[in-house]
Amino acid sequence: MTEPESVTGDDNVLNVTFQETDAQGHVAEGSQPKENSLLVKYFSPAFRPQLLGKKAGDSFTIQLLNAFEEKERAWILQDLALNKESTADAEKYFSLVITKLGLLEKAPLDENFFKKVYPARTIGTEVEFREAVKQDMADQWKAQSSNNLQHTLYHELLDKTKIDFPESFLKRWLLNGGEKPKTPEEVENEFPAFTNALKWNLITDKIVTENHIEVTPEDIRDAARKQLFSYLGGLPAGDDQPWVEDYVNKMMQDRKFVEETYQNQRTNKMLQWVETQVKPVDKDITA
Structure with a gap:
């Protein structure tokens, strides 16, 4: 981005200060200035010619309703902590002071x-x-x-999936079976999430067992590589580089990583198998 002396087109960036005024540009009582950055192209096509030649330090008064079209006006109203659905807010006037100019230049x-x-x-x-x-x-x-x-x-x-659990037994176990005893209120609050997790584990175990779904060490190693690449911005650095394998080997010695990755891979493979059992049906939709 460069810093031109004046506005020349739609790709100029305006750093501006908004302050509410009346139609004549007199500052409204109690209004506070708010900073923002706008591309010239955010203004309505009819308003943009008024910006050409403007420089840092120039000021002008706008009515939001006339200066911006509906989509961009909604953004501005939200930035100004106003109601984007309110006609009265859209009709408000603001003084804009240009504090800085920029120009977005397209790279070849x-x-x-x-x-x-x-x-x-x-x-x-x-x-x-x-x-x-x-x-x-x-x-x-x-x-x-x-x-x-x-x-x-x-x-x-x-x-x-309907599974009948021994509710009384499980609640007693939650009450006293952990490292730290729980209160009856805690047990009641936690019980729905506990039974859902238990049900999900049973469903997963059944599908995995019946369909011979396996997670191999190479699956876990591949997950470690993908984790590394995600740290690098998602750009593969080359699987054959020694430092990549050094990282993978290190992660394979991390018991917590291996156990968590195994469970994640197991669930993902199970759901991928379930996806193959779905028979999609095409339906017409309307906007």
Whole structure:
């Protein structure tokens, strides 16, 4: 970002101070200045020409209703701690003082840019770059779709599976069976979550056993690699690098990590298997 002397177009960034006024620009009693940063393109197309040539230190009065269109106006109203649904708030006037100007400059789509975005990949053309971005977006939507489906499946399995537990026995066990005795009130409060967790463990055990679902040491090692890459911003650094395997070997010696990862992998594999049993039905929807 550069700092131009004046506003030249839609990509200029304005650091401004809002302060409520009347239509003539007189400061409203009790109003306090509030700072914000806006792109020129956030203003309505009809208002933008009034900003051209403005410099740091310039001030002008706006009415929110006229200066911004509906979507952007809702953002501004929220930033000003006003009601985005209120017509009266939208009709308010504000003085804007430009405190600083910036300009967003688009980077050229060349190999240097591609390397900054995807340092672990070899991308030489804009077409390859766009395909990489498209694939990343598809992968993200696929992961989100799977997460949403698994969330639904979890509740379907938990809510529609009926298991009768020996309630009195379990409550007595919760009351006195732990390291620290609980009060009857604590037991009553914790009992629903306890029975849900117990039911989920039984459901998971049954599906895993009947369908021969296994978690291998390599699954846990792969999870450790993914954890490392997530620390690096999600960008694979290369599985064959010695320091990556050093990290994986270290994590495999961490009992807590191994046990937690095993349980997570076990649950994920179980839910992935359940996903394969779902028969999707196409339905028309309306916006």
